[in-house]
Amino acid sequence: MEQLLEILRSMHPDVDFSAAMDLIDDGILDSLDIVTLVTEINSVFDVTIPAEEIVPENFNSADALMALINKLDEE
Amino acid sequence: MRFTSYEFLGFLVLLFPLYYLVPKKWQWGVLLAASYLFYAFAGWDCILFILLTTLSSYGVACWIGWRASAEETYLACHREEMDKERRKAYKAKEKKRRFHILLLGLVFNFGILAVLKYTGFAMSGFNQILNVIGQGTLEIPDLLLPMGISFYTFQTMGYLIDVYRAKTKVERNPARLALFTAFFPQLVQGPISRHSDLAEQLYMPHSFDRKEFIFGLQRILWGYFKKLVIADRILIAMKTLLADPEEYRGGYVVMLILLYSVEIYADFTGGIDITIGIAQALGMKLRENFNRPFSSHSTKEYWNRWHITMGSWFTDYVFYPLSVCKPMMKLSKWSRAHLGNSLGKRVPVYLATTVTWFLTGLWHGAGANFIVWGLLNCLVILVSQELEPLYARFRRRFPNLSSSNGYGKFMAVRTFLLMGLIRSLDCYRNVGTTFRLWGSMLTVWNWGELPKGMLRLGLGVADYVIILGGCLIMASVSVMSAKRGLRERLYQHPVLSWVLCGGLLIAVLLLGAYGIGYDASQFIYDQF
Amino acid sequence: MKRSWMAVFALGLAVILSLSLFGCRKTEDNEASGGHFSVQYKGVTLEIGQPAEEVLKALSDPVSKKEIGDCGGLGAQVRYDYSSLILYVLESKDGAVIDQITLTDDLVATEKGICIGDSQDKVKEAYGNVIQSDGSRLVYTSGDNQLIFEIKDGKVSGIDLMQITQ
């Protein structure tokens, strides 16, 4: 989880990701950030997030992201 | 049949009562018939292509749906003897096969679009190469371009991809899918709806709701006001300016940029208001295609507020798949290894953005200027992405200035002008001329003769006053409706709403640029 | 794996090719064989439907000019007599357009070099087999223009270039 927060912070240092609950809906993360995030996660956590998983529900908070990563990991 | 023709108004006047009188279960049938009648006005032979697209996507969607259910039943009944590994391999194989079926549908339909819309462009490009090596030229066939082909093709392909991603259920009834593809209000210029949003609404019976119906009519009237009174009036001056770009240089180019920004806003949002208004009068909710675009502070934000459904289509179906597909993953690993982490991280994103914007430009029109328009937008977005840390430091150093209202206004004006500049590529349709004229804005200084010159473009002082008044009305409506729906508030005061609507109706009939004096032009986006 | 990729693309290409061949072309308007008719006079090419302003400026001033307004005062027919041709111009609120050209002597020729006095056969040889020949005239059409040769005992006695009126 810590690694994920660290990646997020490197993109937007002034945002408190641990608490934020709607990163997409509030427009904090836009399409460019999402893609950078996905490529980072794929390389760091060695999973491949398919395009259909890139939906607001999965990216709105760090926890949701972590849940997605774990799901992809043990599938 | 254009939105601004008597035939279309007659068509609506007949459709609405019929739609609400016919038994509920036949309502969607009436819509389907109306949509194909509307389409037939554009030409019988175009119907062939929209049918081709509808049937092909119906077939492909059913095939994918059938494969998916076959996979589930197979997995269900062989659950015990298949361990995790074999089940994973089987699922991957099935997904690959479904992907091929999807690819078949995409290639076929995008093939139609490419052949009908871009052969001319491709061949003229090819001819240029031939001329260079002196081999003479190919004869370019003048192919028929069915109305709204770009819009309905994208909408059905979105449906196919959603079916492949199991985001929406497969439509078993071809007639229902035909209605989804050819729903007449959005045929002309979108919005590009998603099957999961629109499908249910289309087939659900709708009982007459007086409030929704009145809101719909009000929005249609508002669309016609923007379109006929403002957009088509400006078009008169623009036609003169564009007829002879060499003569109207310097200050005129600036005027053209300003006029075109207002004209395209009024024309496009007007058309979309008519579309959404018709849908609302029929009891349906279409996605908003604009969200006060001229108040955006950056180009990125602008493209989240202008032609939203197109932007989200390209993001969901081109940008994301492109940036997470296997070759891109390999590329990002390679670039991370060789170019170091910070640069390597950017390569896949920038490549995906550039390709997406190239396709967006190409989608807008078969012309080099559209592609350059797309790439310029991409360049601005990527540059501002790069400058992000610089902006962050600036905001930290001057916190009160950067959060002040004035700075916000400055950024909005800057984005408005920048977008206007790039958008003028649409007008001049030739990249060379456009760049030359951009240059002339700085070199040629003819602001002195501008006041007289502008009156020679076919518009009198009264016309410019009407345009200015129109802009003020549009701005104030946009500000008022930002907080809470304007029509909602007006509904409480029927007298006031009748006065305003009556005023709008009189303004449209009296000041509209329509009829024999003017030839009310097509929507700018109409030639898609 | 390879085979299915190839199948998909082959089918796609076949579809595109068939489409482009079948590609429903717009119905080409059947351009008549004759090119556009025109007359060369004092270095200026005169054509029907051409805006009259520049042409009148380019030609030196005419021998005579007669203008007749129409009843409602909405437009006018103007007749410019030059040394070897007459130019009829139609003026209306959206500008002045050349409506008809009548050649009056053999100093001016059509774009295929036919002048007054040439033989009937020379006309047929230049403009191809006769499309319309009613008695003493040879009439050729191209687009919405018409070229009429009056024939008197085997020789061209008058040449007229005009729009086909319904």
Added chain:
Amino acid sequence: MNLKKRILIAVCAILVITLILSFLQLLVVPKYRSNPEGAMIGEYYDQAGGHDVIFVGDCEVYESIVPATLWEEYGISSYVRGSAQQLVWQSYYLLEETFRYEKPRAVVFNVLALKYGTPQSEAFNRMTLDGMKWSTSKWKAIQASMTEEEHFLDYVFPLLRFHSRITQLTAEDFQYAFDAPAVSQSGYLMQTNIVPMTEAEEEGRTLSDYTLPESAMNYLEQMRLLCEKNGAELILMKAPTNSWAYWWYEEWEEQICTYAEEKNLSYYNFIPLCEEIGIDWNTDTYDAGVHLNVYGAEKLSRYFGALLQSAHHIPDRRSEAETSARWQERMDAYRKQKIQLEKE
């Protein structure tokens, strides 16, 4: 805010909006003061009835026939329903409408309009048709005259056509919005100035086709049958003009003569009769030979009146009190306008 109140407000609002729109329509519709040719058709209705001869046709008719002279010299009560470039089907439908108001003994039609077989110009259509009162005849006339760019709705609601004039309104538009004085004398448009015809006559230009359009001749035939049905005698005439722009070709003359003989109608071509009528192209034309001015028109009317009385037995009604009282007014108006115009 109950429903009944909302509906009441809605009805009132719609009423007010319609009132405003109809007032705006009256405002923007052209008043045709500077070019009176557009205002003449509408003036017939308040003088309708009691005419023995009705003239229909284009500018040649309303510039060469003076009903006042016909009355003064022969007691013939007549009216000219002419308008600018009136096409033959428009004349037919005008006649159809006129027969509903009165039954004249004779109808005179000027044959020049037979050269047009298809709709010509939107502006002339409006000048002829907007003045007509709404009837099936007007509806059919519009259908027959519309060019491609025109819409039937633009005739039903002239505001849709003339709305762009809102930015060019003049005092005239406000002054004559509700009613306007007549511009013509029983359909005759008086022209007093003199512009002599200078050079020798030139021939008209060569035509691609000298046969009169079939559609036009069909309407002429229908006009003949219509007159027969209504007990009126159709007389054909060709007003005297002497200009290359409105040249009367011999081929056309032959076709009209053969048609007239076939249907035994009387046809008077006044061009060769100019000397006999006494028309002098130096004093009797206001535009160098294209149309007659008032002096020429009076001469022609005097000549034609004699013909109408002798050959077509049009009665002399000067003895009838009621008709002559009506005509007395018209004669005063005619003389007053003539004096006034000659002063200008």
